[in-house]
Amino acid sequence: MFQNYDSHSDPAAHPPRLAALRRELAARELDGFLVPRADAHQGEYVATRDARLAWLSGFTGSAGFCIVTPDRAGVFIDGRYRVQVKAEVDPAHFTPVPWPETRPADWLRAALPEGGRIGYDPWLQTRREIREMEKGLAGSGIALIALDANPVDAIWPDQPEPPAGAVRLWPGGIAGETAAEKRTRIARALREAGQQAAVLTLPDSVSWLLNIRGADVPKNPVVQCFAIIEETGHVTVFTNPAKFDAELRAALGNEVSVLPLDALTPALTNLAGPVRVDPASAPDRVFALIESMNTPIAEAPDPVILPKACKNPAEIAGMRAAHLQDGAAVTELLCWLDGRAAQLDAEPLTEIDVAQKLEALRVARGILDISFDTIAATGPHAAIPHYHVDRQSNLRILPGHVLLVDSGGQYPDGTTDITRTLPMGPVDPAVRRPYTRVLQGMIAVSQVQFPQGVAGCHIDALARAPLWSEGMDYDHGTGHGVGAGLSVHEGPVRISRISEIPLAAGMILSNEPGYYREGVFGIRIENLIVVETRESPDGRAMLGFETLTFAPIDRRLIEPGLLAPAEIAWLDAYHARVREKIAPLVAGEVRDWLHQATRPLGGGA
Template identity: 80%
Template sequence: MYQDYASHSDPARHPPRLAELRRELAARDLDGFLVPRADAHQGEYVAARDARLAWLTGFTGSAGFCIVTPDRAGIFVDGRYRVQVKSEVDMAHFTPVPWPETKPADWLSEAMPEGGRIGYDPWLHTRREIAQMDKALAGSGIALLAVDQNPVDAIWPDQPAPPAGRVRLWPDDIAGETAKAKRTRIADALREAGHSAAVLTLPDSLSWLLNIRGADIPRNPVVQGFAIIEANGHVAVFAYPEKFPAEIRAALGNEVQILAPHALTPALTNLSGPVRVDPATAPDQVFSLIESMGTEIAEAQDPAIMPKACKNPAELAGMRAAHLQDGAAVAELLCWLDGRVESLTDTPLTEIAVAKKLEEFRRARGILDISFETILGSGPHGAVVHYRVTEATDRRILPGDIVLIDSGGQYDNGTTDITRTLPMGDFDPSVRRPYTRVLQGMIALSQARFPRGVAGAHLDALARAPLWSEGMDYDHGTGHGVGAGLSVHEGPVRISRISEIPLQPGMILSNEPGYYREGAFGIRIENLIAVHEVASPDGRDMLGFETLTLAPIDRRLIEPGLMSRQEIAWLDAYHGRVWDGISPLLDAGTRDWLYLATRPLAGSI
């Protein structure tokens, strides 16, 4: 489970692949090529077949891209991966580029001042992305050209086959709405907008719409495929038919047709307009195929995105139940770790061993899978924001280490994502101040009350302000959307400086400020929160957050003197909920540990 990228981990493999790609580009009369970390569905997580960026460069982060020219290969990564990329790529052949600070068009204009022909795979880039880049390149003499066959695929001799995971049903009582009702709801919205059909390109939209789940992407129970939903509610799904057993087809009914992937092109070219397509998520090629027949396109958001993001009461109930079991599993792990502290010198404990132990606790509580590869960073590894332990990097945990554990589970009623940071015995007291500031930021966001219409960009500063007061910050968003039994990272809502989508009741997001000191330690504390309505004495339409995650937050790293009475009261009340919720699920030994871990901070200072 910790060697998913083993075939990409040898840096010596990548310069020859880069040289071969350049030869392929020259043979096609191309001066460069865009290699994204993306598949045709624009998902954050990709199947092995679509891991082109990792195969070419060695970089395994979940976001980024490479631009290859005859004499340069820039790997564009954001703040989460600037430490990681340096350890994964051959720095003599690939150059990390800070992104989004450096725009790809600006980099290309500097790299190719005389202009050039830059190829891209139109299935791997959205229409909006290509349009923005085209606009930015205007006047540079550089042209973006769609290619018929991806040149990376042409030189990848053992490229894995497309995924074909078996489809299963997601029960209606957990979904809170039948697939037929969802199809009717989306079809009604299409007719009201005057649209004849909509093209769905996101696997989680397809999975949500039809109340199905799959096994095409590791850790994400989505069904990879495209769909066209017509204004009459009929749906055509374009995916490998063998993924759909007879009982699934029967449950979907006659108004849902399963067609092979190659049938998508003729279907798109035979649509009658206006056809709704999302420029932010749909591949550029989808637009081109529809436009090739002169069919009118209505550029608008995927019609399933917002209904999927706003969880109904049944989905929220399932998520709460999942978090009870998950909190118990995390408590068991934290208790087990505390019991190992005294023996660390004599009995080695490694990152992989801890990650496996946590998965063991979760499997005993019924997870279908973990919801993403566990981020378990000890000491300096904790400063790598999305660190992925492998057999090659597996580090022995030492006395005094700060350990960051970011993990989650896929249960039969919901999805979890939680981060806790803890010390292994005596630790450097300099950790207390940043840890406390991170905790204060997490509490500030948890307690936020705000009028309807406020977006994640408006709230992001609440979580950062305590760190900013110390001249500190973190280079990732504060929160991402989370699916209900779907992808642990779900669009479109976020708590981020760039998210302008208003929060609505039922949305579930992460709340995860952090602090990272390169070469030393990392700190992150994460709970999941659900947006709900709150009372206002002025009668205003106000919203706030319900915290779903129930697991203890380490109190040993706190500097109590930095915290206000209100912050301490919040923490004590939260730990009271943790005790009430998960203590009945634990054995006597873990329950005794939890009692001490959740006792009021107010009474100990």
């Protein structure tokens, strides 16, 4: 229903496309071109029309980019995709490049030692990205050239049309604040900063601001659009107006205008400044258009992004409700898998079987969509953090293998994301120690209490410390922000080494340490957590985390002797809450299984 298991592309198609792009670049007197994963809105999920990197190279990860020169094509990927990229790109034509360890400017200096002209699409690159690259290229003789037309589009004969999904209202009872109230709040912030307007380029920012949801990109119910909010509170949305029916326009009121996308350029060149624009997310072209009229620009973060990240009580209540239904669906899956584990020889089970079963269970619980493509990964595939199963890669689940299932749903009242790792029959004892260390890291984050001002970079070390004690680590962040009925990966807050944004009450994040042994197995355990205020004996303002996710954590891979008493107590208390909340939502053998799966680790009832 929601996930496509067909192979993303024909591997044989990519070398001819690369050759065609090089011919196009030569015709434009260019020595290279930047091909980002992102669209003009810097979204993790892109419409098929904007999937230029996948179309050109075959790489389907959610982050990365390619730099094409006359004799090199480097695909830049971070630690999440080091294994995946090897399976998806043709090494005879595309070279994986570790990033951010290798800076693109340094790579270009080596690729074009005599200088050259590197083209880029200014709608697809942010102002910050271009500045950083220009700084890195200073003195090299290599020039970055903003192009009026994308050369990949010129060689893509059957490029899909832009998305045109219908827009719907997000209920006020779940939003907890009307669109008018939100517009007033953001407009007040602009006036206080002395700014006349702000350009919004992130679809989830506009969707949150106006209490609307869309269907333009898979899994994320955002409206693909740009917007300008004025210091008066008036908002102009730039998109395909056909997405907005008459009833929706009436609900938005006269203070919200909807114009075609081609009206954006004249609007940007007619703004009175200072105009607030975020260099981290806004396209380079947006800056250039405003600058062309000498209009003052106030560079600052998107004014919506932090208010959106701090969920109000109604949004948190909706997320709690969504997680109860989701926890019941995941519990049903875990029970089903437990029953299948003893029959794998007689009744084959594959990764796609698991993903489809979980999707069906969620459909029965009322999801509108999945929140990302389900990662159902067994054996070596579990060692690929963002593995995507298709009919070509689909593995049979074998007895004794570890199965990792990372999945989520878009419910009518919230967004979920959960990972569980479980043994499919007796497994190699070598899995138990890293599994326990991963669990300890997840528990450490769940339990921590911290003062205001602490950022994700401080919390991140708590999750890694148990693994570090064994000389282990993982090459992804510990947690990402999560939207309320929006993008499952939401900025700007994260739990990672590089996130310096202070955590604040209402922020919802994932808590998902992991461990991956390439070619053998992978482990990840994930719950969603929300930042809450805590009482302090000395009156200090403190924060902590409330856990939103409720589903059993497999106990069979735990080495109990590695856990401290406080960690065992946390796990037993968590499982008691899972039993209390989920048991009324399931029946029969699932309820019986749940009671067994959530027994105290040390025994007992």
